[in-house]
Amino acid sequence: MKNKYRKYRKYVFFLDRFPYIVFLIVAGLTVWLFMNIDQRLDLSFFSPQERQAAAVSSEVVVTSPAEDQVFNLRHRETVPIEVRASDIEDVESVVIVSIDGQVVQIFTDPPYAFEWEPEDEGEYMLDVEAADMDERTIGSSDTVTFRVNFVSPGW
Numbered sequence: 266m267k268n269k270y271r272k273y274r275k276y277v278f279f280l281d282r283f284p285y286i287v288f289l290i291v292a293g294l295t296v297w298l299f300m301n302i303d304q305r306l307d308l309s310f311f312s313p314q315e316r317q318a319a320a321v322s323s324e325v326v327v328t329s330p331a332e333d334q335v336f337n338l339r340h341r342e343t344v345p346i347e348v349r350a351s352d353i354e355d356v357e358s359v360v361i362v363s364i365d366g367q368v369v370q371i372f373t374d375p376p377y378a379f380e381w382e383p384e385d386e387g388e389y390m391l392d393v394e395a396a397d398m399d400e401r402t403i404g405s406s407d408t409v410t411f412r413v414n415f416v417s418p419g420w
Contacts, residue, residue, distance in 0.1 A: 322352065322403055322404060323350050323351060323352045323353045323358070323395040323403045323404030324350070324351045324352060324404060325348065325349070325350045325360070325393050325394065325395050325404040325405055325406040326348070326349045326350075326406055327346075327347070327348055327391060327393055327406050327407075327409045328347045328348065328349050329345050329346060329347040329378075330344060330345070330346065330391070330409060330411040331409070331411075332409050332410060332411075333410060333411065333412070334411045334412070335411070335412045335413075335414060336411065336412065336413050336414065337414045337415075337416045338383070338386075338413060338414070338415055338416065339415070339416060339417075339418050340415075340418070341382065342382075343380035343381055343382045344380070344381045344382075344383060344411070344413065345378070345380055345381075346362060346370075346378065346379055346380070346381050346391065347376075347377065347378040348360060348362065348372075348377040348378070348393050348406070349377070350375075350377060350393075350395050350404065352404075353395055353403065353404070356397055356403070357397065357398045358373075358395055358396060358397050358398070358403060359371055359372065359373055359395070359396055359398075360372040360373075360377050360393060360394070360395050361393065361394045361395075361396060362377075362379075362391070362392075362393050363391070363392045363393070363394070364381065364389050364390070364391050364392075365389055365390055366390075366392075369381060377393075383413045385413075386412075386413045386414050386415045387412070387413060388410060388411070388412050388413075389410070389411055389412070389413065390408050390409070390410050391408065391409040391410075391411065392405070392406065392408050392409075393405065393406040394406075
């Protein structure tokens, strides 16, 4: 009797393995589908840091000097520069002030104001940018052009 039992178990019908076959097909299709969707869709919403950076934008306005303002300066006088940046209180950020492409001041906290002493007379272009700590721009001002003239003291 033992011999008969062994012969019977020797042959296994393919439907006996049906659950295993279905599992492998489903797992393979899932991996293939995920790979195709991952390449075609923007899945950055899974990253909360990206979402925060995208949601932050700032309005940066130069309040002084005004556009095309002329400063008649005596020796060692300065140009007052003031900037207003809104909507950056909740984000670690910096405000970068550049004159003619050269960074002259970096602020981490308000008030965004300082006195700038020009070396030469002439026309200058002022740009201000707000950036987060990853150096991504979250706001920038329009370029403000102003002129500096040196005058001699009238004793």
